[in-house]
Amino acid sequence: MDNNNVPVYKLNDGHTLPQIGFGTYQIRGMQGVDQILAAIQIGYRLIDTSTNYDSEGAVGEAIRRSGIPRSAFYVTSKLPGQYHHRDDALKMLEESLLRLRLDYLDLYLIHWPLPKRDNYVEAWTALVEAQKRGLVRSIGVSNFETAHLDRIIEATGVAPAVNQNEIHPYWIQDKLLQANQDRGIVTEAWSPLGRGSDELKEQTILSLADKYHKNAGQIILRWHLQRGVLPIPKSGSLKHQHDNLELWNFELTADEITAINALTKANGRVNNQDPNTYEEFN
Template sequence: MSQFIPEVTLHDGITLPVIGFGTYNLKGAEGVRAIQSAIKCGYRLIDSAYNYENEGTLGEAVRRSDISREELRITSKLPGRYHTYDTAVKAIQESLYRAQLDYYDLYLIHWPNPQQDQYVEAWQALIDAQKWGLIRSIGVSNFLPDHIERLEQETGVKPSLNQIELHPFFNQEKQRVWHQEQGIQTESWSPLARVIDIIDNPILQKIAGQHDKTVSQVILRWHYQLGTIPIPKSASPSRQLENISIFNFALNEEEMRLIASLTQEDGRLNGQDPAVYEEK
């Protein structure tokens, strides 16, 4: 069963669906089946990363799919240990070899690794890989505004997208507003917060009951109305379909305000602050 999903256009002209599919920990034959199922449900934006060690799984699912490669938007990410220019170029090539793809639609620097302080080098590698046709659109993940400003100042190229931790317990309002002002698309990782108590939250349960929807659907609809692109993950076909079925209802202003009230000053799930966190 396929779902119709609206699209947004990035500042470089590339279009992305307003909801994608996360693949963290989806590996092997089971992972291939899960991604195949997601594509069958209607997902066209599929998110992976070098450090997920499942680019091969993703590529196999794409090849087994009935959907043409051109209809899909495939993402991967550069790991922190490959931020020097030469190693970044090789890692991008390796990502493509692993997936057996000719290009990625979107490739991101996974973390800025500020102590290492080589993310500008890595960014230049992405810029060149885009010129060579290996990547259609280049962006970042977990970058703070000052990191992004430095990228543009030193290379003249602004990321098309920033994928950040974003969920009702950590709604990142200031960063979202800054992205919007800069013409950078916000994408949300861990959009459902990956914690049991969010499903049991009374505010979210009440809103879900009023719309005859699940809490997950309410949260994902909230992301959509914020203008962010959530990338929920599930290996269950029924849950995949549930997560993507969010376009036949809308949250009102009061419901959006109530969900906004759930945010915490530092609601990061694992304390991964991009100002200090270093990815390997």
């Protein structure tokens, strides 16, 4: 699909994001540049990176090599946990811009709340300031639970534009998705297909793939879209990159959405990363 035809979500700050993005976790170096550039050439414009992914340099280089104006892209990066104090956070955002060789970011997220350390409110105040300075257009969070969201909103009066969370058929996050929607926050999904191939082999998914003449990944990504979730799939494969954009020519029924929701598990996280306890530090 041509990028001009990818629908957008309107954010609570007036900016927009395409309804699907390209993830760059474990995509780095010169091979990473080639993979990201291939994704750009077939239509991706929302590129998701992070200081912790070590892919910011590759993202910036791919954007420059594409020959497409910077204004056509939506570039996201994320604040590492060890830099939650205000001055550190602002410097790390500047460092991300230097690595990307960009003048601004479209979206900057606090990567994890790290509530045991309890500095995420200070980090959020830094992002609010960075937005006022024009370093970033939209600000958001990642892996924040409802209590974390309410605390930063109460402290600053500013709601995140985006909350990027682990969401896939084994971990559907119904309550958190509703909490984000209630607060006017767009939900992004990392690991939207899960990790590994188990979810892609579920009979519920495979039956729908057969019905719609799609692959299992496309069924899951369409499920995200119909729940109002913005998926960020990662793929180094050009075929998968292309397939992941072919989502707007079919529609699942309400019963089919419910059937996929039923695949959720009590312990469905891919790596047991509970935001209330997870320590991001290497």
